Amino acid sequence: MVLYLDGRRRYLTRVKRGSTLHTHKGYLAHDDLIGKAFGSPIQSSLGARFVALKPTLRDYLRKLARRTQVMYPKDMALLLVYANIGPGARVVEAGTGSGALTSLLAFYVKPEGRVYSYETHGEFLETARRNLERTGLLEFVTLKEGDVTQGIEETQVDAVVLDLATPWLVVPYAFKALKPSGAFASFSPTIEQVVKTVEVLNHHGFVDLETVECMTRRYQVERGRTRPETLAVAHTGYLTFGRKAVSQHGE
Amino acid sequence: MVLYLDGRRRYLTRVKRGSTLHTHKGYLAHDDLIGKAFGSPIQSSLGARFVALKPTLRDYLRKLARRTQVMYPKDMALLLVYANIGPGARVVEAGTGSGALTSLLAFYVKPEGRVYSYETHGEFLETARRNLERTGLLEFVTLKEGDVTQGIEETQVDAVVLDLATPWLVVPYAFKALKPSGAFASFSPTIEQVVKTVEVLNHHGFVDLETVECMTRRYQVERGRTRPETLAVAHTGYLTFGRKAVSQHGE
């Protein structure tokens, strides 16, 4: 359940009988939350008015993002739509990390599609597994300990999605794994990663290449005081896309 | 089929025996396209090298966007993820227009979800119906001639999504139509539309309000010549989100 206080403060919590949520605006007894309809108001011990909301995918992403992730929901959203990933798609993803992007992909390929998520660090996989279980999305994901710069086992996939340090090393394996016309998508914080990746994509016959940056700006909206917020995240990373073309005589 | 020439030129075409695609780089006989595997190269009469690609959702959106639409795929992507719309969701949308956003919503709520799309202009509905048929998404959509500023017939929906001139007039009906905790999302080109809508959302007890602008910038990537493209669309519109909260005694 999300306990929403205001634009800056929200608490994603798993309701457990006997537990208590402590906030600097007072505490809330979990027992009072049980059976509460989503959307209902809840008063804290200090009288602050919270609203009980149903957690969204983005609420989970917000939580995961506090840790290692640099990709933001804005980037994931663009990646999803630009790489044509939707219900039923089979997608290879690497690296898994805390499972934030994995969750988003699983949320959108379900119920028929599947995400094959590779991670070289076994300990990250355990964290990701727990996060995916919590969001109920684990059944749509195959978590794999492995290094996509050495190879990809799946074939005929609809998309290969990368958030790792050396995406250019994965391009040949992504080419083999993809269906013809399938989508390659990569997220990179630095411009040098982009340049190398685009060079290798061109070399391997990917077409429809595109590199794009997505920036968002939030607004304070209030009659007479409307303006963009002062501080913003000015850069997370660049997104690079391509699609697999094949030669006349097959691949 | 999409016939892709380069970053600026692509042709979305329905392959028909006996037809010809004329481009300024020569023509292509549709008969040569039949049975062609996606990803394959095709030569035009003038020797230009095209690649046959499977149309993506975004290819269709690009086509539709040439007409009346101001919302771009970047905006639709953000709206989708921020409003937590995914497979299985029931969504009310207005106005239908040419069906671009309708297509994207249907693509992502399928196969279990449904889009109820309202439009006041009957002639737009016919265009939208043809476009949705073409993309195979019509079965997930209910097209309705009607004015959401007068009322919404559906109830317990997961999201209400607006791209129309007076979103603030729809807020009371969106509140009734939504499940508690459900998402309101609205796209508006001008800041005055945003201010009015946010005022009415606050008045009707929506919480978790957020107004955000999404800007993208494409890059020319080529070692030694890497830079953002010179011209860009600097503004399409603002996205405003909120979630339905309910009072202690129901709505």
Place this chain on the structure above:
Amino acid sequence: MVLYLDGRRRYLTRVKRGSTLHTHKGYLAHDDLIGKAFGSPIQSSLGARFVALKPTLRDYLRKLARRTQVMYPKDMALLLVYANIGPGARVVEAGTGSGALTSLLAFYVKPEGRVYSYETHGEFLETARRNLERTGLLEFVTLKEGDVTQGIEETQVDAVVLDLATPWLVVPYAFKALKPSGAFASFSPTIEQVVKTVEVLNHHGFVDLETVECMTRRYQVERGRTRPETLAVAHTGYLTFGRKAVSQHGE
């Protein structure tokens, strides 16, 4: 003197015999700074390498900006050039505040020009006077306690420059104060201030109206790690410009 350590740390200090500059990288005795050539390296007590730099206008602005100012050097730079303010110009400015914009204007109109700077709060004027003395620019400025929403005493000025809450109230007096063809320029954080000001400018016969926002993004530049900085100031304010037109029969 500026003691520059790195991109994030610099110290603007007035060198005084016997004084000491304390930093978290050790201290520097002012006596060692005396007679030091600009550009020279200086070691702190802990061995950190500082460089002695000559203070620039922007170093002073940085110092002043720590207090009340929302206008950034980027905004002042645009204002300066777009309002055609250069050496020899006579400029009315309000409000003075800590004197940051006043300093910049004085720096650029000297030696023949003059800045008439109005401030309603007498205590701000004292701060501004000290700051202008320190930068050696006071002789080009007339500091005036007064309210430009009630009137402007100067006439035939080249530009009227505003950074205050209600710029629209000043428009009629700016019109009287300006030479024909002279420039009006106003900085406002909110869009509602802009809309009101533009309406009144139109009403009073100003032409060549323009509202513009200036955004900057700094880069981390290092081969293999080049990228925009993560956080940025996403909004300071909008700049609105206009020029005085006159009717056939004079003003």
Place this chain on the structure above:
Amino acid sequence: MVLYLDGRRRYLTRVKRGSTLHTHKGYLAHDDLIGKAFGSPIQSSLGARFVALKPTLRDYLRKLARRTQVMYPKDMALLLVYANIGPGARVVEAGTGSGALTSLLAFYVKPEGRVYSYETHGEFLETARRNLERTGLLEFVTLKEGDVTQGIEETQVDAVVLDLATPWLVVPYAFKALKPSGAFASFSPTIEQVVKTVEVLNHHGFVDLETVECMTRRYQVERGRTRPETLAVAHTGYLTFGRKAVSQHGE
């Protein structure tokens, strides 16, 4: 004289007895313009209402920019202030091009300062000379045919300002030409130019390095219809700054 019609249309013209200015809104006889006060309205033969304005520096820049220039007034403004260039400064500039940046620099260093502007193409120098004569700024400029990647003749200058393809080749000569603590500033469209230049600046002991991009967005301001303009120039170039530090034993 500038004949201003509206936000999109203005005509910078030299008034000559007997001449006629033709616009698609009718013509204006130059004889009617003679003796006209700045700010006055003028009717065209078709009844369109123009306003006679005094040309500003930016009006001239607009004119020059139509030709070869990629640097915009926004970039020049930032460069001016960030490089601490003001009245009295001695500045080396290259390449001259059509003289747009030269004009801005001359405008701001006058009357005591001087711009030494290098250009390898003699034919550009002639164009620049005519443009500078027209704006009355030629007396503050020394135009030089020469290649700054081979050397700079001036010494003890306050700033070296570059808008050319290989700024990194100029860094050693800029170092010699500058006063200690003096400013280096360079404008480059591509990121690879920036990376190379920053590397060489670091190597030659420049400090206070900074790379920044300046983006502007214009607004359509009208109550009920206020919004950023749809299209914008999304990229002109990156600005890189540094300041000369010296070793203990001189340079």
